[in-house]
Amino acid sequence: MSRFSALPFISVLVLLAADPTAHAQHRDLTQYVNPFIGTDRMGHTFPGAAAPFGLVQLSPDTDTVPYAVDGAYNRRVYEYCAGYQYRDPTIVGFSHTHFSGTGHSDLGDFLVTPTTGALRLNPGTADDPDAGYRSRFRHETEEAHPGYYRVRLDDYGITAELTATERTGVHRYTFEQGGEAHVILDLMHGIYNFDDKNVWTFVRVENDRLITGYRQTTGWARTRVLYFAMEFDRPFVSYGHAKYDSSVYRGFWRKFDETQNFPEMAGRHIRAHFDFHLAAGDAVQIRFAISGVSAEGALANLRAEAPGWDFRKTRAETAEKWNTQLAKVDAEFLRDDDRTVFYTALYHACLSPAVYQDVDSRYRGLDQGVHRAEGFTNYTIFSLWDTFRALHPLFTLLEPRRTGDMVASMLAHQEQSVHHMLPVWSHYANENWCMTGYHAVSVIADAAVKGAYAGDLRRALEASVATSTYAPFDGVGAYIRHGYVPQEAFPYSVSATLEYAYDDWAIAQLAWKAGDEVTAKQYLRRSASWKNHWDASIGFMRPRRGDGSWVSPFDPMDTHGQGFIEGNAWNYGLFVPHDPDGLVRTMGGERRFTAFLDSLFTMGLDDRHFANTEDITRDGIIGNYVHGNEPGHHIPYLYNWTSQPWKAGERVRMIMDRMYVNSSNGLCGNDDCGQMSAWYIFSALGFYPVAPGSDRYWFGCPLVRSAVISLENGRTFTVTATKQAKENVFVRTVLLNGKALDRRYITHAEITAGGTLEFVLSDTAH
């Protein structure tokens, strides 16, 4: 439900312009988004232009570094997961695809850069930008809003403006000086570039304004192809390309000069240029559409989505889409910065998964074949180890229809998978297998339990069972045999067992919902497997071998080589989100459990625990609790299973206060396709889905003064915080529709029924 849906957008803008005090329903929420949050250091976000869930994410890349140097992994490449680092002094150009917040990367396709003067096809370096086509820039000239980005390329006196629809990027380059100008299309550029990342590129100059082609890469996506159609609003006067590889067009047996004005280019490493003679003040516009299917598909996307040359109109339409998206939660805060952090989090949460199909519903599937999405919209970019926790539950709550499409996309993936597995970490018709678990089942179960997925539940269950029984995957076969993953079967054995156990519980929920009691009971049994890693003698989850013996030596503080991935036993050992009661019992009862949590949040960590950790900074740590990475995101909420539940709210408010800041350095770890942001959104609203697949949201302490959630069913659910103040981080009472609750959660049905949830806050726990 868009609150603006009944009004033409222009009218809305006019209203806004005419009356800045207009009713909140009409306020422009995009103004509260700061796309630069997280662009410095570890956030790995980007400031460029994108539509909500759009595949085109058109953004400046400030540098590229090789993936490997002298055959060894180059740690610096990690900084450029999103192509942009705030501290950088130059912009290489504007590429059309990015991940938001990931901790490994890919993409950066189709870099476009406008230049003036003599043609240079080399990008140059940050140290010597004059050696190439890149340009210096200053943040003072930079401006970013949802769906819009602007910067001045100082070396050329060009103002670059970007906007985007779902599948089409729109560029407007305004040249201060007249004369010779070029637009470079760099098909070698990419994020996480290694020597052989480019597999092939193919370019056709269809006429003096239109170019089509594709780029095929390997890497994180092993076999990936992306097609494009690029159109200028004025004819170029000449064009050409240079090739930086040994691939020879053997047909060019004494024929054409391939490099100049030859309309077909192909090879591994190509940079093309299109040349103009301009007058001072001239603007050159480009529409650049992409497709996973074909160049023809890209051109159809372009024609459908950006039919004219009205940059302002495209920008305004995309801004309106964002406003509609952001307006799903109309929240008020004490502090403007909190509002900005909140709406930026909501913005970042809605950048992925991305629509991955052409306007005619065709898309490239995991089997590399072309399929048509029948009855759903196909999405890609599933960073599931991260996003099953809060991002997908956020979508299940705010937009069940889109959630149903995402589930259908995962089921299509499973159908096309030669492993018959649901996605693990999937992007652009590829499975990259990153991280542990088979958390797609959590997303599906959550969507099924909450009614967001209305498709065939038996089919969803079949896909989930197939995924959870694929023996060669990460010790699953041994897990089924032993009831846990032996360390020799998989080095991240405890992480795997704990996550499989939770995932199996989610499958059980799905099975109940699908009416399959046998499978439900079977998976409930599997869901207790986490207990097999509990070493009561040391009081920690611990890896063991297939013969049952414990792995020694064992250090519960160490994040490496101890059976955990990107975490240690202190944090990761608490990952039993589906059975905190059982966990409390196993860990020795409520008092010992509470003491454990207290220790976690207050103990000191020495530097050696960060020496080899990529994903988080010291800012992302409270005691030994690590918020900058995902495995512990539910931990503060575990206080709800203790006799001191107010500590949940206290810790959550501390985390929100310290680890989410309105600044380019405002994220304490990778945003991870929106999971860090989704944690914040739930937490700011006062509740969190500790175990997706359950219908319960557990209380923390809200940051909002009030928030109106507009549900797809037409109802609204309002959260209010009485006595909201910086120091009032303790929840004293919670009232649902005016009635005090004697429990520490609300259910999904209570939210979707509409109503009001009132938190009464205090600066003391009692």
Place this chain on the structure above:
Amino acid sequence: MSRFSALPFISVLVLLAADPTAHAQHRDLTQYVNPFIGTDRMGHTFPGAAAPFGLVQLSPDTDTVPYAVDGAYNRRVYEYCAGYQYRDPTIVGFSHTHFSGTGHSDLGDFLVTPTTGALRLNPGTADDPDAGYRSRFRHETEEAHPGYYRVRLDDYGITAELTATERTGVHRYTFEQGGEAHVILDLMHGIYNFDDKNVWTFVRVENDRLITGYRQTTGWARTRVLYFAMEFDRPFVSYGHAKYDSSVYRGFWRKFDETQNFPEMAGRHIRAHFDFHLAAGDAVQIRFAISGVSAEGALANLRAEAPGWDFRKTRAETAEKWNTQLAKVDAEFLRDDDRTVFYTALYHACLSPAVYQDVDSRYRGLDQGVHRAEGFTNYTIFSLWDTFRALHPLFTLLEPRRTGDMVASMLAHQEQSVHHMLPVWSHYANENWCMTGYHAVSVIADAAVKGAYAGDLRRALEASVATSTYAPFDGVGAYIRHGYVPQEAFPYSVSATLEYAYDDWAIAQLAWKAGDEVTAKQYLRRSASWKNHWDASIGFMRPRRGDGSWVSPFDPMDTHGQGFIEGNAWNYGLFVPHDPDGLVRTMGGERRFTAFLDSLFTMGLDDRHFANTEDITRDGIIGNYVHGNEPGHHIPYLYNWTSQPWKAGERVRMIMDRMYVNSSNGLCGNDDCGQMSAWYIFSALGFYPVAPGSDRYWFGCPLVRSAVISLENGRTFTVTATKQAKENVFVRTVLLNGKALDRRYITHAEITAGGTLEFVLSDTAH
């Protein structure tokens, strides 16, 4: 019209078996085909299995040599244009695509090799076959017929049998010994392999019998992809692959062992293996289908074309297709060897162009997009500098429907061409630009004039005009401005001008047919351009510069650097097929012209003229006349424009006798996709299309005793040679339907009307 079409094939075979003296209509013509002709030295044919005009040409490859050694072209690669050299002692394996008779190459996709014992994924070398998976073989165990090939792989005691449908190869491997056996799928193997030829390969093991995937290459076809589906008739017990490149599946972050039983393989250089435990005498069958569109398309092709596992049935059906094809000319000869040479020529002539679309009519076009052939069958492999001369005219005569499809295929190519050009040398959705001229217009004009192309003639004309006016191609812009191609614009300037002039005359014929008088007249003017190269002072065609001056020094005997491609002024200078009368006048009249031809056929050539010539051997030469390459193929027939026309027949009979032999070394030059063979077929019938686009066939001297041509219109045209004998090479009289002709040609309409052409031969000219 198939004379067998009313009878089920099995019945025909039974008839044949039961009664070897059965009526000629029922005889098995495939028995007269010797697929080994031309497999030694320069013929560049292959002995494997193919259906008529089938895309799958499944044949043994006896060796592979690198395209380049130390960065320099490796002349030995030329020997392996078809993958097979008769003298070789080993077979590497059986690949699914080949060119027949080309002088540059590509393809060799999807090599399959059965082995026993320990797995070896290296092909080994001819010198040391035991180092790899290749096997020794002996010609005594080899057998080849249209659509069938058999050999024993001596190193393994495996009898390999191959057959094929249009898009599917069928293998049957019979193992003499039981035990460990492997089938290797070598995706690195290819013909004309250079370092980076493989762009990408992708393989999915769908289940324990079915594999799908693709191979993407660059090279002669710059951007080429071919998909496959491979199915075994029994499950393999294990499988795996090795990768010989640095491309890393970066998703394989501590996960599966990619090399063993992992169902998705990808990379640049891959060899896969499928493992069996067999009993002695076991046979393993494989169906292997290809598609230019998708793996799904390949699988659909497989299911449609080879639905069962009855090898004999597929073999018999393909043999029947060949018999139908060969029966279009039912010819009798004095000598069995001549009959074999003739039917082998007809067999070779029907190997290409090849059907290039899936069973659902979809195909990959020149724009790399997927198209559907609407109302026609799409073909690929157009070696037009060769085949416009006699091969396409042969098709125009024998199968106008297929000719219409080929023209439609060319027009689709032109529509998809970013250059808006008809094919020059095109294969598998690529233009390789090989050789000179834009001879597609000749094929189209010939088809239009003779009624084989029934489509939109205006559209055909438009495509032809667009092709002939694309200025950047091989000096065309300068040709239009100057009336000839200046040497500085294109180094093969005289060849180009002469061919453009003929092609322009062909366009004029098409324009007349299309009713466009203005264009017809314009192109008739262009067709006289050949005259601009005549240097009367030396009596030769000669290159000139843009200022009109002659290029000096000039040697009319030299085949290099003199403005001619693969020929010299003596031979190539006679290429004015559309205006021999004008040529005779220009060259000083009939007596001087006759003397010139006589000199050509009787003068000596010293060795230096062959030192740098790839395409022909000394066997392909009579005097200075070169039959082993195409530019002179019409030359013997030019005697028809002299007062000694009998010399045409005398020379033609000499060429047929000396240069076409029933032996593996039986072709004196590259068969060039059937052009050498088509020359023979026409010549053996007694007439030849000197200028395709004209309706006239000029007389030589027939080799047949008689021949019945079954036309698609249901009529038959019979050629008889009275007093046929080895020494009777002079035509004394020609009678059409019993009436003596006072001219040296018959027209297309006279043939298609049906009737009898009788040549009365003699051993003397007068």
